[in-house]
Amino acid sequence: MTNLQTITAATRAAERNLATIARAEERGLTFYGVLPESAAHWAESGVHTGDDLDRYLAYADWAESHKERRGFRARGYDWREKTAAEWTAMSDDLLAAEAAW
Numbered sequence: 001m002t003n004l005q006t007i008t009a010a011t012r013a014a015e016r017n018l019a020t021i022a023r024a025e026e027r028g029l030t031f032y033g034v035l036p037e038s039a040a041h042w043a044e045s046g047v048h049t050g051d052d053l054d055r056y057l058a059y060a061d062w063a064e065s066h067k068e069r070r071g072f073r074a075r076g077y078d079w080r081e082k083t084a085a086e087w088t089a090m091s092d093d094l095l096a097a098e099a100a101w
Contacts, residue, residue, distance in 0.1 A: 004050035009042035012050030046080075055079055058087035065094045 004012065013035040024032040035053075042048065047056050059079035066074045079087070 004054060007050040008039055009047045009049060009053040010037050010039040012053045013037045013042070015050075016053075051084070052080075054084040055082070055087065058084040058091070062087045062091045062094070065091045069094050069098050 014037050017034040017037065020032060020034055024030075036042070042053065045056065047053050056079045059077070059082070063074060063077070082090075
């Protein structure tokens with residue numbers, strides 16, 4: 001397993017892109033998105049390591065889920081304040097709350 005603390009965000013983006021492309025090809029998809037693989041791109045957002053990238057993306061998923069399900073953007077959060085697993089758990093909680101309605 002890759003040590004997400006020691007690899008760059010660009011390297012992690014490339015790993016995630018390979019997995020995305022493999023899944024898309026497996027399903028016969030021809031249209032899918034990939035992440036930028038430029039270290040400069042990620043550095044502009046303060047994303048430097050593979051762990052940073054996973055946290056940033058998990059936060060982005062949560063923020064979009066929050067907006068879609070609650071009808072407004074969550075304010076006052078920083079992607080750095082939680083782990084990727086914590087952001088993912090928060091996204092899962094939003095989905096579970098919606099299902100309970």
